[in-house]
Amino acid sequence: MKIIHTADWHLGKMLNKVDLIEHQQTMLEQFIHAMEEERPDVIVIAGDIYDKxxxxxxxxxxxxxxxxxxxxDGDVPIVIISGxxxxxxxxxxxxxxxxxxxIHIKTTYEDVFSPVEIKGMKFFCMPYFSPHYMRSKEHDVESHYDVYRVLVDALNQEELINDDHVNFCVGHLFVQGGMESESEKDIQQGNLELVHASLFKDFDQVLLGHLHSPFSLEDQRFQHIHYSGSLLKYSFDEEKQPKGYRVISIDNDGNTSSKFKGLQDPFAMKVYRGSIFDILNKEVEFDPDTYLKFELTEVKEVNNAYYKLRNMYPNLLEIKPVLEQSDLITEQGEVNIERSDEDIVKQFYEFVEGESFTELQQQYVFEKIRGIEDDETNSLNH
Amino acid sequence: MKIIHTADWHLGKMLNKVDLIEHQQTMLEQFIHAMEEERPDVIVIAGDIYDKxxxxxxxxxxxxxxxxxxxxDGDVPIVIISGxxxxxxxxxxxxxxxxxxxIHIKTTYEDVFSPVEIKGMKFFCMPYFSPHYMRSKEHDVESHYDVYRVLVDALNQEELINDDHVNFCVGHLFVQGGMESESEKDIQQGNLELVHASLFKDFDQVLLGHLHSPFSLEDQRFQHIHYSGSLLKYSFDEEKQPKGYRVISIDNDGNTSSKFKGLQDPFAMKVYRGSIFDILNKEVEFDPDTYLKFELTEVKEVNNAYYKLRNMYPNLLEIKPVLEQSDLITEQGEVNIERSDEDIVKQFYEFVEGESFTELQQQYVFEKIRGIEDDETNSLNH
Incomplete structure (x- = not known):
């Protein structure tokens, strides 16, 4: 039995005003051809089909x-959940x-309890559910961990996960493994979105979306849990990630294996970290088809760096000043590694505009940041 | 053979901030039950399915x-075009x-030339096409008349309309009949949207959407052309129109008849024309479930009439002052029936606010109206 696992297509995504739809189309064309070769029994798409x-x-x-x-024309079953x-x-x-x-599209709470049955396999679909959505279904939950605990408990209570079938879970969430020493409660408090991998121990295979690296969960104890990764690189953090799909194989004795297969990524990106002067003096060369992010040192003395650089490199999408150790020595001679949010904004403004930040601007930014922090605190409490 | 004809559902429509979705649901529930009785061979929905x-x-x-x-479950064929x-x-x-x-959904130019074939009938689908859309298909057209002339000519040229089948046209446009004395060119120039009924002479039956009255085209010479009317009353002009669907019957000898069947309209509206004092003194009574429009005389002396009346009648959706003959005598003693747009705004403002219009306000409105007129002129020329 061969199951193909993909996720996080984010169709229609724009990255810093660049429309990625043509790259998405190119990648999906490759994927379609790969599927003609693979001839899978099922294709699973684990959420975030669209970006909006x-x-x-x-x-x-x-x-x-x-x-x-x-x-x-109906020959290849497809299981899709919402992210x-x-x-x-x-x-x-x-x-x-x-x-x-x-083609089975699963998006609701009720859908969790009617698994898709294909050739002796059951696909239990757990679309992305916010705690708010679960409260509308009369479950008193606070975190994502609560959400999935409720779902797994309910499936167990109804004895839906059993040995008659191979039990797949298809989900869209942030699963965290490898933290044996921390209690699940700690994880929950540290990041409301994290769900511990051990929750999914009763499933034979867990196919996930949400994290964009195909190797997001590399833990010997949870070899049955997989991320396929995203269709394309959707942020500069993903610069070095391969993009493709996973093949889950089950042989006649019930042995399972999972393998990631890369596709030719049409969307090239590069993060260059170095001196701004090397770029301005054209001592570094960049492929004209590659999208760029610059992390620059020695930027303090350059005015309007961003606009200058954008003119030189139309594919430049992001720029970030890198402060060196010497920049971080405060006037009192102390090392100030932890800059405040206000300082970060101030330094970035001065870097981009080449002008110093006024008192009025500082006050405005200060108030805005306080506002955001308050909102975050409120949203965590509801 | 029995063909059901409906159109102009406008799902999701708001009328003066009133959401009509529940009334639409009630009406469609009736329609579904009626179809269980009718047991039609085809259902045709002639455009404007949604409102947006x-x-x-x-x-x-x-x-x-x-x-x-x-x-x-596939038993009742449905033909749908876009409006x-x-x-x-x-x-x-x-x-x-x-x-x-x-279920056949037809929305494109190409769709016109692949009619839907059902039980010896051909449904030629002509969704709403703007002249702009047709120019993208390399037809040099200016008006709606041009659009449909091009389509009918092309169908004739390819000899697609012929006697092997009963030929239906499904369209969404403003067809005008009964104007023998005017040339088609006059009609075209007078209203860019009008299309003369004689253009559709080669079809056996023409089922249309766009106009909301089921009796929009009552002309002895064009008995084969029908409007079904809209699902609900969508403006106060439709106050007295029945709402329902049409049944087209074709007997074994090929004789055709069309009959309008009304449904119980859940959305009641009433236009009251009379004295504002009769209303303020509660000498007129209105059903609390009926949506109201007041066309009022003697309004000059009442300040803030609209807000007062809205408080008394929450279902009041529209109000319009009716100027009597004596209001229309200008200072020079001439009858000024044709008020300028500016005058209409000025009089309405004074009626609603109970204050006179300032010079500054007049100038502002004047400029806005000129702006709109310019836009209209431009859009007609492109």
């Missing part, structure tokens, strides 16, 4: 055409008719 | 559920899968 709750017509069309071709970027309603529109062609 | 190019999730859901129930309120892309999303269940 209100996808553009171009993004909708790309989804529709891709799914139609992958499905091969945190998807609108449950928009993604599941027309699911009634797609279901008849073996 | 970006329909709300609630509107999308209502469409999806209604079509699913009407279609009865001027629909987005071609949004309406046709998932049409590939719906087609397999006998």
């Amino acid at each position: 709750v209100n996808p553009s017509n171009v993004a909708l069309n790309l989804f529709e055409q891709t799914i139609e071709r992958l499905n091969q 945190n970027h998807d609108s449950k309603e928009k993604l599941s529109f027309a699911k009634y008719w797609m279901e008849k062609q073996n | 190019v970006n329909p709300s999730n609630v509107a999308l859901n209502l469409f999806e559920q209604t079509i699913e129930r009407l279609n009865q 001027n309120h629909d987005s071609k892309e949004k309406l046709s999303f998932a049409k590939y899968w719906m087609e397999k269940q006998n």
